[in-house]
Amino acid sequence: MVRLFFWLALIITLIFFVLAMIFAIFQWIIYFRVEYTTLHTNRDDKR
Amino acid sequence: MASLTIAGAVHFWLVHSKKIVDIKPLDRYPLVTVVVPAHNEEIVIAQTTKAILDLNYPADKIELLIFADNCSDQTARRAKAVLQMIKYKQRDARVIVRHGQGGKAGVLNDALKIAKGEYIAVYDADAMPEKNALYFLVRKGLENPEKYVAVFGRNKTRNAKQNFLTRCINQEIVVTQRIQHCAIWHLFKIGRIPGTNFIIKKEYVKSIGGWENGALTEDTDISFKIMQSGKLIALAYNSEAFQQEPERLSDYYYQRLRWAKGNYQVVLKNFKHLFDHSNWRVKLETFYYSCTFFWFNAAIVLSDVIFIANVVSWIIHIFNPHVLIPFTFGESNILIAQLLLFNWLLMIILYVLQITTASATQFGQATNQQIWLALASYFTYSQLFIVVSINAVISVSMDKLLHRDGTKWIKTKRFAD
Numbered sequence: 001m002v003r004l005f006f007w008l009a010l011i012i013t014l015i016f017f018v019l020a021m022i023f024a025i026f027q028w029i030i031y032f033r034v035e036y037t038t039l040h041t042n043r044d045d046k047r
Numbered sequence: 048m049a050s051l052t053i054a055g056a057v058h059f060w061l062v063h064s065k066k067i068v069d070i071k072p073l074d075r076y077p078l079v080t081v082v083v084p085a086h087n088e089e090i091v092i093a094q095t096t097k098a099i100l101d102l103n104y105p106a107d108k109i110e111l112l113i114f115a116d117n118c119s120d121q122t123a124r125r126a127k128a129v130l131q132m133i134k135y136k137q138r139d140a141r142v143i144v145r146h147g148q149g150g151k152a153g154v155l156n157d158a159l160k161i162a163k164g165e166y167i168a169v170y171d172a173d174a175m176p177e178k179n180a181l182y183f184l185v186r187k188g189l190e191n192p193e194k195y196v197a198v199f200g201r202n203k204t205r206n207a208k209q210n211f212l213t214r215c216i217n218q219e220i221v222v223t224q225r226i227q228h229c230a231i232w233h234l235f236k237i238g239r240i241p242g243t244n245f246i247i248k249k250e251y252v253k254s255i256g257g258w259e260n261g262a263l264t265e266d267t268d269i270s271f272k273i274m275q276s277g278k279l280i281a282l283a284y285n286s287e288a289f290q291q292e293p294e295r296l297s298d299y300y301y302q303r304l305r306w307a308k309g310n311y312q313v314v315l316k317n318f319k320h321l322f323d324h325s326n327w328r329v330k331l332e333t334f335y336y337s338c339t340f341f342w343f344n345a346a347i348v349l350s351d352v353i354f355i356a357n358v359v360s361w362i363i364h365i366f367n368p369h370v371l372i373p374f375t376f377g378e379s380n381i382l383i384a385q386l387l388l389f390n391w392l393l394m395i396i397l398y399v400l401q402i403t404t405a406s407a408t409q410f411g412q413a414t415n416q417q418i419w420l421a422l423a424s425y426f427t428y429s430q431l432f433i434v435v436s437i438n439a440v441i442s443v444s445m446d447k448l449l450h451r452d453g454t455k456w457i458k459t460k461r462f463a464d
Binding site: 002006010012016017028030034035 | 054386
């Protein structure tokens with residue numbers, strides 16, 4: 001029973017760990033896109 | 048549910064982070080009746096009134112109704128003073144002094160009877176709309192007028208920098224609106240009326256019998272009704288309003304207790320729809336609310352009980368080795384203990400990650416300070432909800448058992464800013 005719990009917990013942990021890594025990468029992509037969009041919009045407005 | 052929500056939000060923002068916000072003239076500008084329910088709001092009513100009258104929307108297409116509802120202060124006088132200014136004298140705006148029952152829902156129902164507009168917009172007395180807030184709401188509504196009977200925007204905290212509490216509240220609101228609301232709209236076309244900064248079709252509200260008088264959370268209640276009828280509450284993610292949040296713990300507690308009680312009441316009222324032939328969005332929302340307000344809270348309370356019991360036993364064990372630590376897997380299962388500890392750290396990382404993702408969606412918001420604030424709030428601010436939630440459950444149960452009036456609530460204090 002304890003062994004079953006251990007393997008179940010390990011699988012769930014790995015899934016969440018992978019998800020966290022993916023979200024972290026996408027968070028940076030969103031950050032740079034927002035920065036780029038806002039800064040280029042401001043530059044175009046000034047022109 | 049949390050992972051699904053973050054995934055939906057991430058996809059939403061990957062798409063929308065490249066879009067440039069533009070303000071093009073609309074094909075038509077429907078008449079909008081803006082309703083401001085105000086109960087003892089003398090401190091903030093003037094600013095909100097001016098913000099509404101200065102909206103980037105044709106002046107002849109806005110009818111403003113300010114309800115000074117059961118006020119014992121100068122709310123009506125201060126609102127009238129703004130309307131008397133030369134700049135606003137010709138506007139279709141009036142102050143209605145109301146002495147009635149039903150709270151905010153009662154005010155909205157009264158407004159429904161006299162509103163001339165095609166849409167009713169609601170702004171709380173402390174919620175100053177940004178200049179284009181109404182424009183974005185109407186623009187979204189006109190995308191699909193048949194289906195989108197209501198459109199909601201987002202609200203920012205205007206006193207965010209006041210103290211630690213308001214900073215945490217601001218972070219929570221940003222995450223709720225930029226992660227949760229965006230995700231559930233993007234994935235399921237589910238929207239939630241937030242109580243302020245939204246528009247709704249007047250004829251539709253009449254057809255469903257208006258708002259429920261005396262409801263603690265009339266916004267959640269009407270959201271469920273809209274979904275039940277197969278219509279949608281659309282998200283206009285660029286529409287913003289700036290509202291005050293509680294600056295003191297006691298004010299925060301009573302506000303959140305009211306919200307929690309109201310949401311419990313709505314969930315209990317709609318729980319039966321999980322098992323009947325209701326609209327699938329109602330089922331999903333009921334399931335989501337149940338997970339948050341019942342199962343998640345129960346799990347958190349249980350987790351805290353286990354944690355505290357183990358820590359206390361461990362401390363006593365140091366002085367009295369006969370005392371055993373109650374909740375363990377045995378000394379040989381150190382791997383499980385390490386795995387659970389890693390899980391705990393991972394949950395903190397996910398918590399911080401959703402906050403940083405929400406911050407990244409707005410220029411200049413993703414700072415190191417937000418990360419430190421997130422870590423601090425995980426162990427402090429977030430734990431407050433356990434107390435609120437337990438009290439709300441007890442209060443709702445006692446209201447039912449003792450046949451008490453569960454609609455009485457304490458007003459949130461306002462501040463001059």
